[in-house]
Amino acid sequence: MSKHRQLVIGMFGFGVVGEGLYKVLKQTPSLSASIKKVCIKNPGKKRNAPDELFTTDKNDLLEDKEINVIVEVIDDSVAAFEIVKTALKNKKEVVSSSKKMIAEHLQELLDLQQKTGKSFLYESSACASIPAIRNLEEYYDNDLLHSIRAIVNGSTNFILTKMFDENLGFKEALLLAQQLGFAESNPTLDVEGFDALNKWAIFLCHAYGIITTPDQILFTGIQNIHKSDAAVAKARGQQIRLVAQAKKLTGGGVGAFVLPQFVTADNPLSFVKNEYNGVVIESGFADQQFFYGKGAGSFPTASAVLSDLSALRYGYKYEYKKLYHHEPNQLNDDIYLKVYVSFSDVKNVPTEDFEWIEQWHAQEDRKYLSGVIALQKLKNSTWWKENGTSLILEPDPILESIEERKLRKKSLELAGLL
Ligand SMILES: NC(=O)C1=CN([C@@H]2O[C@H](COP(=O)(O)OP(=O)(O)OC[C@H]3O[C@@H](n4cnc5c(N)ncnc54)[C@H](OP(=O)(O)O)[C@@H]3O)[C@@H](O)[C@H]2O)C=CC1
Numbered sequence: 544m545s546k547h548r549q550l551v552i553g554m555f556g557f558g559v560v561g562e563g564l565y566k567v568l569k570q571t572p573s574l575s576a577s578i579k580k581v582c583i584k585n586p587g588k589k590r591n592a593p594d595e596l597f598t599t600d601k602n603d604l605l606e607d608k609e610i611n612v613i614v615e616v617i618d619d620s621v622a623a624f625e626i627v628k629t630a631l632k633n634k635k636e637v638v639s640s641s642k643k644m645i646a647e648h649l650q651e652l653l654d655l656q657q658k659t660g661k662s663f664l665y666e667s668s669a670c671a672s673i674p675a676i677r678n679l680e681e682y683y684d685n686d687l688l689h690s691i692r693a694i695v696n697g698s699t700n701f702i703l704t705k706m707f708d709e710n711l712g713f714k715e716a717l718l719l720a721q722q723l724g725f726a727e728s729n730p731t732l733d734v735e736g737f738d739a740l741n742k743w744a745i746f747l748c749h750a751y752g753i754i755t756t757p758d759q760i761l762f763t764g765i766q767n768i769h770k771s772d773a774a775v776a777k778a779r780g781q782q783i784r785l786v787a788q789a790k791k792l793t794g795g796g797v798g799a800f801v802l803p804q805f806v807t808a809d810n811p812l813s814f815v816k817n818e819y820n821g822v823v824i825e826s827g828f829a830d831q832q833f834f835y836g837k838g839a840g841s842f843p844t845a846s847a848v849l850s851d852l853s854a855l856r857y858g859y860k861y862e863y864k865k866l867y868h869h870e871p872n873q874l875n876d877d878i879y880l881k882v883y884v885s886f887s888d889v890k891n892v893p894t895e896d897f898e899w900i901e902q903w904h905a906q907e908d909r910k911y912l913s914g915v916i917a918l919q920k921l922k923n924s925t926w927w928k929e930n931g932t933s934l935i936l937e938p939d940p941i942l943e944s945i946e947e948r949k950l951r952k953k954s955l956e957l958a959g960l961l
């Protein structure tokens with residue numbers, strides 16, 4: 544693709560992101576990109592654009608030879624995959640925001656890119672305005688990426704901020720997130736952690752060359768966080784955030800999960816509020832780096848789509864360097880997690896599953912404990928998301944081995960001190 548190539552865009556979707564891109568493109572004439580046609584679902588809706596721009600026939604875009612780029616920003620992951628597949632097969636470049644679709648079809652999408660040789664870019668799909676994917680792909684093109692911790696869902700971060708900093712109720716906060724265009728059409732995807740999980744599957748591919756499906760990663764959302772948990776966080780001088788985490792393990796592989804976590808005041812994620820996202824990277828020689836920006840909303844998301852369009856003019860493609868040019872990593876679930884669990888009845892908590900329990904607290908109607916449990920045990924059970932039980936990771940939650948602690952315990956027992 545030459546530097547001066549005109550981008551003729553066929554866009555699917557004219558909602559929060561699509562309309563945002565339409566407005567943003569109008570203000571960016573230097574890009575030499577124009578939207579020729581927009582395919583939407585409901586023809587009866589009033590649109591802030593000329594009627595003749597719209598169609599409900601996908602072939603008006605997919606079969607139009609003049610259209611060389613398809614922008615797919617719809618809220619239906621099944622239809623989105625069909626659109627992207629056909630567009631690539633029809634030799635069009637594609638830009639997409641649909642993280643659910645991408646995470647669920649990563650391998651097929653990789654194969655299609657190899658087969659068709661066409662670009663498929665999706666910077667806006669994870670952390671919206673933060674250029675995280677391209678940085679992981681290009682800048683951290685080595686094996687020194689020790690860990691990534693990130694807030695990748697704007698809606699849940701917005702809800703936590705409104706509830707715990709501004710005393711709004713959960714429903715009120717969620718409604719606001721919906722009205723502001725941050726939440727998914729099905730907000731359960733945000734609240735119960737699916738959206739963060741999908742984004743994390745995309746990050747794992749670009750950071751570590753791991754191709755996984757969302758069902759292989761331990762996760763939950765913010766649905767079970769209780770008022771008493773917020774009180775505990777406050778008393779400790781900490782914040783609760785929904786954190787996605789991945790860490791290269793000394794024994795090999797990468798430990799990864801998406802769970803609520805207590806973050807200490809010195810953790811950069813503690814000041815990420817509202818719909819903002821944040822990504823903390825620990826790497827070999829640079830030590831710690833922090834990326835921060837809006838993770839949801841019309842213009843912030845459109846800005847990332849715009850950047851992908853701009854990259855297309857220069858023929859940019861993801862090379863999936865960690866996957867194709869390095870030894871790809873594997874997920875490794877053989878780790879232990881330091882967890883806080885709050886509950887109303889201890890019979891709902893299998894305390895025998897814990898390696899050890901460090902703290903017990905019994906308040907009037909709500910109790911909590913802090914202890915260490917194997918990640919596998921959480922993955923193979925559901926007690927920690929049922930019966931109003933709330934599980935939150937402690938700060939710095941990963942233990943790669945518990946052997947040392949076990950040995951210490953054994954020697955204390957032998958010395959008669961336990
Ligand atoms: N909102 C955000 O902050 C962000 C959203 N995303 C992702 O971007 C995508 C779009 O999100 P958003 O704009 O918020 O969603 P909206 O619900 O605001 O808009 C969805 C749009 O998709 C259209 N649509 C749905 N199904 C079809 C179909 N089969 N063919 C053509 N058009 C269709 C709808 O048409 P109609 O108007 O006729 O109903 C609507 O215009 C989603 O995948 C979302 O996860 C990614 C990052 C941030």
Ligand SMILES: N[C@@H](CC=O)C(=O)O
Nearest residue numbers: 696697698725727839
């Ligand atoms: N629903 C998503 C939108 C952006 O990806 C979020 O809240 O982060």
